[in-house]
Amino acid sequence: MQFRFTNAPVIFQWWINSVLGEHLDEFVMVYLNIIIIYLNSEEEYKKYIEWVLQRLYNKEILIAIKKCKFHIIKTDFVGFIIKLKYISIDLKKIKAIVNWQDLENVIGLRLFLGFCNYYRRFIIK
Numbered sequence: 001m002q003f004r005f006t007n008a009p010v011i012f013q014w015w016i017n018s019v020l021g022e023h024l025d026e027f028v029m030v031y032l033n034i035i036i037i038y039l040n041s042e043e044e045y046k047k048y049i050e051w052v053l054q055r056l057y058n059k060e061i062l063i064a065i066k067k068c069k070f071h072i073i074k075t076d077f078v079g080f081i082i083k084l085k086y087i088s089i090d091l092k093k094i095k096a097i098v099n100w101q102d103l104e105n106v107i108g109l110r111l112f113l114g115f116c117n118y119y120r121r122f123i124i125k
Contacts, residue, residue: 019059020052028052031078038082045071089122 009032016030027048029036037052039045049070056063069075074083081088097116103109 016061019055019061023048023051029077034077036075036077036082089119093119 013030013032016032016035017024020028020030020035024030027038027044029038035052037045037048039048053063074081076082076090079090079093081090097119100112100115101108103112
């Protein structure tokens, strides 16, 4: 009998959300093993980092501190470019829309429209 980890990412996401859930989307965002702490001021940022690291430590979640980046002004996160008070689309996503293959059927049209619809909030009216 084979043993598979088919639900491992979902379970891990649920678990990490429960660990940091108290302040999720307040000053911390999590996607699998990526944790982003955002700030309003330098003092708050230090407090937020301390809170997140303490929560991870209390739940015995090990982190590789060498892989951590602090005081970053710009970062890529799940297909978006996040800057201070600014979110934009990754240019790779725009290229995917521009270079989309010719639509041959209704299913292809629906896929294309769904993909474009997801990014419509970034289109200037």
